[in-house]
Amino acid sequence: MSSPAIAAGSADFKRINRAMAFGGFSTFALLYSVQPLMPLLARDFALTPAQSSLALSISTAALAVSLLVSSVLSERFGRKPLMAASMLSGGLLTLLAAFTSDYTQLLVLRALLGFMLGGMPAVAMAYLSEEIEGSSLGLSMGMYISGSAFGGMFGRVLASVISDFWSWRAALGLMGAAGLYAAWEFWRSLPVSKRFRPGQGGFAGLREGVGRHARDAGLPWLFGLSFLLMGSFVSLYNYIGYRLLGPEFGLRQSAVGALSVLYLLGIFSSVWAGRLADRLGRRNVLYLVMSVMFAGLLLTLFGNLVAVVAGVGLYTFGFFATHSVASSWVGRRARAPQALASALYLFFYYLGSSVVGWLCGFVWEYGGWTGVVSLLGAILAGAMLIALRLRGLAPLEAGAPAAAGAPPG
Template sequence: MSRPAIAAGTPEFKRINRAMLFGGFSTFALLYCVQPLMPLFAHTFALTPAHSSWVLSSSTAALALAILVSSVVSDRFGRKPLMSAAMMAGGVLTLLCALAQDISQLLLLRAVLGLALGFMPAIAMAYLSEEIDPPSLGLCMGLYIGGSAFGGMVGRFAASVIGDFWGWRVALGAMGVAGLYAGFEFWRSLPASHNFRPGQGGLGNVVRNLRCHLADQGLPWLFALSFLLMGSFVSLYNYIGYRLLAEPYALRQSVVGAFSVLYLLGIFSSVWAGKLADRIGRRNVLWIVMIVMLAGLVMTLAPQLLLIGLGMALFTFGFFACHSVASSWVGRRARTAQALASALYLFFYYLGSSLVGSFSGVLWAHWGWGGVVGVLSAALALAFLIALRLRGLAPLEPVVPTVPP
């Protein structure tokens, strides 16, 4: 039986936020803990930077495909069981990655990890859209994304430090144990769905809902935005480490990993942007925080290490703010099949991570950091034009309940 949506300040709202913090933390910690280890993989397995990026890209590509499947499966079987199983499987697979004997085994296990974790992000967005009342959705989505930012920070930093002193196998083993604990806390804290209704109509219904979402005046632009933003974000963190490990900086692996502390800014900016968007509107926030992101990217061209760090900080702040606003906008814009709408947003999100993230490695090999910044600047300029177009998007008409005869 359905019940009134959960509002901010209630005990269930607090339980959901606790669970989603663990969920976002674990998903992104396990997914991105390999990013600062890419130079170690390149050394161990004799890989180029572009080839070593596939340790991450194999997971994000598989995750992008799994997200589409997860929306269909969860619409039939429910939200909480699939999310809990995905998180526990992620911990186990990360432990197995620590035992990989060659790059083929590692890539295969990371791809399976991506398939497992694909049953978390889109379902989480759909769960929140169904259970949380609209005025509180921006805050709750911001807290979930804040947990994701914290997980990405801790995963990268912890793996970098442990990998520097004890090797990448110990680093992945430690992350696997942390993932199992987070999965248990998620299962223990998250209330069961009350407003979920199993989907009907099978594949035909999915196709109809897909056409409905793609025909919407705003959703396809939000999907394109997710591709460009995430592709840019992952590319910067993929290759900035190679720049800082080389001369004239010659930083240690653990010091480079310490730049992940900048993710703390993402925790703040995602919650701040979500609350601001609830108050003044998403269309009035998105393009502003995107300018911050682009300004930070350009600042990383400076030779001074302090300015590079400041540029990364602005870039990170702007990215998580953009993601918080855009993802909650998808939840508000989709009138039906919210899990599928969230899945499409995240499909393009992680597809951008894989494709743009690997393509930027080719530019790094030929033109260095200037080549990476050039292609990412073009991607963000296109994203900015999309944000301006979304400013003129007509709001949806309010739903008028029908009265049965």
């Protein structure tokens, strides 16, 4: 007989949320700490904006591929060991990146970092879906995404401040040390899986699982949604720095990095949206929070700094709320292999970050901020059409077997 699912308020629920907060923090702090450093990399290595964006895009592309491999390994060997190894290697690779002598070496280490970090995000979503009871899953997923938002904020802000007063190398060195500490806290806090059952391993199982999820009426739409939304969100933060550092606003590097404090809004909105979706249903919440993103995007067109900051804040609030709703929907809807469904969602999530983030570099060079907003607006319009399509999605049949730990949704 399988162990009972963990409910909100229990000791194990608190331990899981603590560990996942460190996991989300480490993954996104290490991954995105280079984002505000892109103008400095462009200056030091004589790069174009599109070339400097590869320091992030190559990591997210490698991460996207790694997610599928990690899902296969986690189905055979378990969740906790793979996540802990991912966090440990991420910290070590970030430390090494601080000592690179040229841009090629930095890109190689950033690609390895992305690949190794793949052991955390998809496996974390699967772990939560297996261990947490359905009525508490939205809250728990929101807490994990809150840790991710804090990590993304902390990594960007700290890297900007340190690089402004010392160097981008010092910034990466400190981030690597923080990643190693987070790995230790994660290992000692996270309970061992009690509801995990090894699935079919190997790439034959991967092919079969991809086909099963692709035939679902809702999952492919959620995968497409993740590609579009993450691509637009990363692009906004990739290139808003170039605008704010330029002659229109003339801000310092540390001031531009401080813009990432707006991630605090994501920490709040992901938990809020998770609770709201548990009460009102994901279909009713998704379209609402995406409308907030669109309003924020339009505000960034103004030449007033307050309006730009408010627009980025609204976009951040809406994005993390949307991600919380969509990712928990995948966990509730997917049948086994559960980790693969989460991995596919995040595969498209990070692929969007890589592809759209890189392409927007060319748009920035030739169309400036107006061109970037036009492209992101078109992408967001496509995402809103998908959200409308999902509002009419029929729930899984009551007797259909959802993945372990994830009731039909």
